[in-house]
Structures are given as C-alpha cells and as structure tokens.
Amino acid sequence: MPRFSRPNRLQIYTDGCALGNGQPGAQGGWAIVFKSNYFNNDWGYSTVGPQTNNRYELEAIQQAIRTSLRGGGVYDITIYTDSKYALDALTIWIHNWKNNGWRTCRGNEVQNSGLFQMIDSMIRNMNNRGGSVQFRYVEAHSGNRWNDEADRLAKFAASQNPIWEESDDEDYY
C-alpha cells in the first residue's frame, strides 16, 4: 500500500472549431469528451470574443479544467488536444510571455492572452489542491475515437451558435 496515493486520473479530449474561420459571421464551438466517466461530455459556444478556431481550441481547454475544478475535486488531469498552437502555448511559450509582458517574438501583443492567463490560473488552482494538469498532442482526424467525438460535438456546438449581426450601423425599425 502506497504511503501517499495520487489523485484520480482524468483524461479529457478537447476540441474547438470555427465554421467560416476568418470570414465575417464565423461561428465557433467547443467540446470536451471524457475518456473515463467521472463527468459528462459537454459543449458550448460564446457569443462574445472573436469566433476563431484557435480561440475555441483554448475555450475547450478552459472548459475542461473548469469542469474538473467544480465542486472542489482533486485530479491528475491529462488534456488531449489536436492544436499545436494551444499545446505549445500552454507548455512552452507561456513561460516566456509571463516574463516579457505578453509579447510575441516579433514584438506584437500575444492574441488570446486573457484566455491563456485564465487557463494558467486554473492550472495553478488545481496544483494547489494537490492535483495536476498536463497536455498531450493527438493528431486530428486520425481515427482516435475520443478526438473524433470531440470534433463532432464541437461542430454541433458551432452550428448552434447564433450569429449575431453586430452593431456596425444597421438601423432598422
């Protein structure tokens, strides 16, 4: 019998998408799929913020950790993402960004920095409870059952996202 036992393990597949990415009127969606079944799979979208693919990849990761945090649970979480952008940002680049005022290597502001900081703070939260959060890459559309399911769910979520004709200057009735 081990003197100290580790927290329960959570394996979560995350995916985000943006239908019409880069086009006006794009619709984003995120999804999280649990390999083990402590929690139910979930999906959603947000009507504020840019509707971009990368933002929704991060949104999915945020939701994965948020769900695990809910109710004070302690877990060793492994998050699987197909986004090299999200993976490298959260495991490598973020350390540099915290030291340089969130500047890109060409001197520009890092995009989605608010989301990165939120995710980082949630990771520290889980660490303080004695849990952990790590990230792993999984190739998209490569036959992985849970990634494929997350992909489908995220697309469904995006399809439910109401496009919000915004402001500009439209003036009717």
Added chain:
Amino acid sequence: MPRFSRPNRLQIYTDGCALGNGQPGAQGGWAIVFKSNYFNNDWGYSTVGPQTNNRYELEAIQQAIRTSLRGGGVYDITIYTDSKYALDALTIWIHNWKNNGWRTCRGNEVQNSGLFQMIDSMIRNMNNRGGSVQFRYVEAHSGNRWNDEADRLAKFAASQNPIWEESDDEDYY
C-alpha cells in the same frame, strides 16, 4: 450584312468520372456532348496517369478542344463543365500558377499541371486562328439534358476502362 462574321459557335458539355475514386484500381472515363451537331459525341479513357475524378474532368475538356481543333476548324467554343475545380483553375488560378512556378497556395506543386498547360496551349492555338474558348459552370445532376448525357457517357467510358496493374512510376503529364 456584317462586314466581319464571327466563327461558328460550338457548345460542348464535358464530364469526367472515376469509379472508385481514391481507391486502388479506380477506373476513369471522360465524355463530350455537342449541343449543336457539328461533331459527334465522344468518350474515352486513358490507361496512364492517375485515375482521379479531377484529372478526367480535365481530360474531357482537353478532348473537347482537341476535337474542335482537328482539321483546322475555327470556332467560338463554349465549354460547359460541372467541375468548379476545372473552371476556376482554367479561368482564374492558372494566371497565378504561370507566375509562381505552379505552386499551390500552401507551397505544394499543382496537381495535373501538365494537363492544364496542354489545355492552355490548345486554347491559345484556337485563339491564334481567330476562334475562342470560354468556360461556363453547369450544376451536376440538375436536369440539364446535355450534362446528364455527358455524365452517362463518361460512366460508360469508365466501365470500359481496363484496370492496368501498374508500373508505379509511369510518366504522365
């Protein structure tokens, strides 16, 4: 009475197909159907080169112009295709490809570039005679009599195509 009369007009419906497209042992076929009846409808296949749907859409277009060129005829040709790929390539993208060394927007080599160049040279040939070649899109399986006929003929052509255990590195253009 007009001082200068235009060449006779040719309206040609082209279609290509590949049974088992993307699978080993696929069989391609092409067909051309004349709305006016200067020429007989025609069909065929080629036993070299990839048996892909897109290649045969181009093969059909190539045959349409080749037939019109035969015997030194001069025509204003309108080619109807249901392939947005062939249409956009021949009317828009090719201008860019000629200036960038036949590179795709992702930096890859353009596929079927030999066929594109052959078609382009045949178009210039017809232009030099005082004729012209233009392209128009027609939606597939939409009740258009001539497109439907081309579709049937191309499928028949493909069914006659003997599958040829190949040769791996056959030279095609």
Added chain:
RNA sequence: CGACACCAAAUAGG
C-alpha cells in the same frame, strides 16, 4: 520559412 488547426467550394465515388 516551419508547424498545427480551422474552414470554403465543386466534383467523384462507397
């Protein structure tokens, strides 16, 4: 330049 992802369109099949 590289990498991953997200799309858009048409067609061809099973």
Added chain:
DNA sequence: CCTATTTGGTGTCG
C-alpha cells in the same frame, strides 16, 4: 452515413 480529388483562404505561434 462514410471516403477521396483538388483548389482557394484564415487563425496563430516560433
């Protein structure tokens, strides 16, 4: 429902 043939883009970083 699934797959492949092909092209055109953007989102983001080093």
